[in-house]
Amino acid sequence: MTVLVGYVPNNYGEAALTAAVEEAGRRQEPLLVVNMSRDDVLADAHRAGEEQLDRVRRDLDELGLTAEVRRVEHGNDPAEALLAAARDVDASVLVIGLRHRTPVGKLILGSTAQRVLLDASCPVLAVKPA
Amino acid sequence: MDNLNALLQGFGDVLTPTNLLFALAGVIIGTAVGVLPGIGPAMTVALLLPVTYGLEPAQALIMFAGIFYGGMYGGSTTSILLNTPGESSSVVTAIEGNMMAKAGRAAQALATAAIGSFIAGTIGTMLLVLVMPQIVKFAVTLGSPEYLAIIVVAFVGVSAVLGSSRIRGLASLLIGLSIGLVGIDRVTGQQRLTLGIPQLADGIDVVVVAVGIFAVGEGLWVAAHLRRKAAEVIPVGQPWMGKQDWKRSWKPWLRGTAFGFPFGAIPAGGAELPTFMSYMTERKLSKHPEEFGKGAIEGVAGPEAANNASAAGTLVPMLALGLPTNATAAIMLAAIQGWGIEPGPTLLAREPKLVWALIASLFIGNTMLLLLNLPLAPAWAKLLQIPRPYLYAGILFFASMGAYAVQGQPFDLYLLLLLGLLGFAMRRFGLPVLPMIVGVILGPLAELHFRRSLQLSGGEWSGLLGGPVAWVGYGIVVLVLAWPLIAAIVRRVRGDDGGDGDGTNGPAGSDGRDPLKSATTNFGRGGNVPDMGM
Numbered sequence: 044m045t046v047l048v049g050y051v052p053n054n055y056g057e058a059a060l061t062a063a064v065e066e067a068g069r070r071q072e073p074l075l076v077v078n079m080s081r082d083d084v085l086a087d088a089h090r091a092g093e094e095q096l097d098r099v100r101r102d103l104d105e106l107g108l109t110a111e112v113r114r115v116e117h118g119n120d121p122a123e124a125l126l127a128a129a130r131d132v133d134a135s136v137l138v139i140g141l142r143h144r145t146p147v148g149k150l151i152l153g154s155t156a157q158r159v160l161l162d163a164s165c166p167v168l169a170v171k172p173a
Numbered sequence: 174m175d176n177l178n179a180l181l182q183g184f185g186d187v188l189t190p191t192n193l194l195f196a197l198a199g200v201i202i203g204t205a206v207g208v209l210p211g212i213g214p215a216m217t218v219a220l221l222l223p224v225t226y227g228l229e230p231a232q233a234l235i236m237f238a239g240i241f242y243g244g245m246y247g248g249s250t251t252s253i254l255l256n257t258p259g260e261s262s263s264v265v266t267a268i269e270g271n272m273m274a275k276a277g278r279a280a281q282a283l284a285t286a287a288i289g290s291f292i293a294g295t296i297g298t299m300l301l302v303l304v305m306p307q308i309v310k311f312a313v314t315l316g317s318p319e320y321l322a323i324i325v326v327a328f329v330g331v332s333a334v335l336g337s338s339r340i341r342g343l344a345s346l347l348i349g350l351s352i353g354l355v356g357i358d359r360v361t362g363q364q365r366l367t368l369g370i371p372q373l374a375d376g377i378d379v380v381v382v383a384v385g386i387f388a389v390g391e392g393l394w395v396a397a398h399l400r401r402k403a404a405e406v407i408p409v410g411q412p413w414m415g416k417q418d419w420k421r422s423w424k425p426w427l428r429g430t431a432f433g434f435p436f437g438a439i440p441a442g443g444a445e446l447p448t449f450m451s452y453m454t455e456r457k458l459s460k461h462p463e464e465f466g467k468g469a470i471e472g473v474a475g476p477e478a479a480n481n482a483s484a485a486g487t488l489v490p491m492l493a494l495g496l497p498t499n500a501t502a503a504i505m506l507a508a509i510q511g512w513g514i515e516p517g518p519t520l521l522a523r524e525p526k527l528v529w530a531l532i533a534s535l536f537i538g539n540t541m542l543l544l545l546n547l548p549l550a551p552a553w554a555k556l557l558q559i560p561r562p563y564l565y566a567g568i569l570f571f572a573s574m575g576a577y578a579v580q581g582q583p584f585d586l587y588l589l590l591l592l593g594l595l596g597f598a599m600r601r602f603g604l605p606v607l608p609m610i611v612g613v614i615l616g617p618l619a620e621l622h623f624r625r626s627l628q629l630s631g632g633e634w635s636g637l638l639g640g641p642v643a644w645v646g647y648g649i650v651v652l653v654l655a656w657p658l659i660a661a662i663v664r665r666v667r668g669d670d671g672g673d674g675d676g677t678n679g680p681a682g683s684d685g686r687d688p689l690k691s692a693t694t695n696f697g698r699g700g701n702v703p704d705m706g707m
Contacts, residue, residue: 081560083560084559084561085557085561086404086406086557087403087404090403091405092405
């Protein structure tokens with residue numbers, strides 16, 4: 044059993060990571076950090092740079108957690124990437140950052156978070172940044 | 174003085190709300206396609222061709238000119254932020270520009286690129302105003318034999334001098350000339366290369382060729398290479414420059430302009446050579462040679478100025494002689510023909526309003542581009558986050574619609590697909606696109622002058638040699654084609670020291686090759702973009 048967190052390089056990702064660290068400590072389980080980078084665009088704002096992932100690794104090391112940081116670079120569907128990782132490691136809980144959206148914004152943009160919430164077979168912890 | 178008066182008149186014509194709107198639309202579209210690698214001004218102008226047949230020629234040309242200049246601005250943004258040149262002309266910019274961005278100086282790199290482009294574009298357009306009418310004065314005295322010679326020089330220039338391989342260039346030219354031949358011969362009424370298909374009797378419309386090769390070919394190419402690692406987004410603030418940056422930029426801007434304009438104006442110039450020469454010069458002259466390769470601002474300022482100046486230079490032969498020296502100009506020329514206006518030396522005399530309005534719009538477009546690009550560079554970079562499938566679905570849709578709209582025949586759609594496959598094959602086998610499109614557009618014109626010369630001389634072949642201009646022209650052609658042979662002989666005679674006299678690829682010699690190569694490898698898509706984006 045593992046705590047799985049979807050990480051993106053912004054305050055939503057940081058909030059999710061913080062919550063996931065807490066969760067991993069509470070459950071006494073290893074942590075898996077996944078960053079998804081789409082492969083059908085030229086630049087992806089959700090792609091975390093190598094330095095950023097290294098920083099996350101260092102931070103988790105310092106906290107003394109058993110943790111792995113992974114980047115998925117195939118496909119164009121972050122929700123699917125996260126759910127696949129959850130199935131792979133048989134995650135006990137999935138942590139994601141959640142963005143505030145108006146109903147109309149939701150309609151236009153669709154939402155990765157919604158897909159994760161609906162399709163996940165494990166509990167999902169959705170966090171909003173302070 | 175006459176020219177300046179005419180130019181002022183042109184400004185008067187352009188400064189109507191409608192025309193300004195078209196100029197604005199042009200520069201916005203141009204910047205957008207410039208930012209996106211693989212989609213260049215040539216493809217965009219081709220896609221918009223059928224739409225513009227309903228417009229006034231002046232309005233459409235104003236928009237095209239905006240797209241042309243805008244592409245040069247936009248290309249640098251991608252080069253700097255992604256290390257993937259948006260256009261072939263900004264390959265060199267990527268070398269230093271991306272290093273600057275990685276060092277956290279993206280804002281300064283974007284600023285020097287935009288301001289340099291503006292200065293070079295303005296000076297270049299000014300030179301266009303001064304030079305073009307002089308060339309027209311000279312060109313109207315030319316007869317068919319001379320004109321044919323100049324066209325042949327252009328053919329040889331675009332196919333044998335540009336690009337890496339003469340064989341490929343000439344092969345591509347031959348494909349273009351063959352496509353240009355399709356249809357009924359105007360003189361004898363014979364059907365040529367029509368395969369008995371009645372729809373081909375009128376020839377293949379240039380729109381279908383251009384859209385097929387540029388848009389469908391590129392779409393198929395991207396579909397075959399769809400998956401690719403995305404890049405991280407480099408945070409950019411507002412582009413700005415410090416005092417030091419200005420001090421280090423202004424000389425490269427001017428030198429880049431001096432390189433770019435003449436190279437744009439000759440049929441074998443293009444934007445790649447002058448940008449590269451500018452880069453090499455700046456590296457030699459720089460007071461901070463140690464910074465080169467680590468993000469020297471001179472290495473962005475010079476080449477960016479050079480590519481915009483060459484864009485202005487390109488318009489000299491296009492407007493004065495009806496000769497395109499790059500793909501965008503070739504398609505603009507096709508557009509002019511499409512409205513039933515004959516391009517060539519008589520253009521300025523017959524359509525002075527059109528020409529001067531176009532030139533005036535260049536000044537205005539250039540200013541708009543500076544205003545658009547300086548504060549909005551980060552917003553333009555957001556375009557890179559559009560998923561490719563959406564983008565190319567849109568392009569293919571417009572391509573099919575454009576091809577169908579020309580004559581309303583389903584046959585043209587099959588033709589489009591066929592030409593798209595041809596375009597894909599050309600990219601696959603590294604054939605440059607420019608000689609082909611120039612062949613399609615200039616081929617029939619060359620034939621016309623060829624026949625006219627022979628008719629004038631009563632079928633005597635000597636009639637083709639005409640006057641001194643033709644002699645010089647054919648002299649250049651022979652020299653260019655025989656150059657490898659001559660160079661080899663010279664080298665053997667002088668021992669092995671012949672590198673200096675190697676005119677065709679002299680500037681790209683020995684020590685300069687590595688940075689360019691590393692930049693092109695970063696394309697990740699072979700030799701595709703260099704031929705496209707012009």
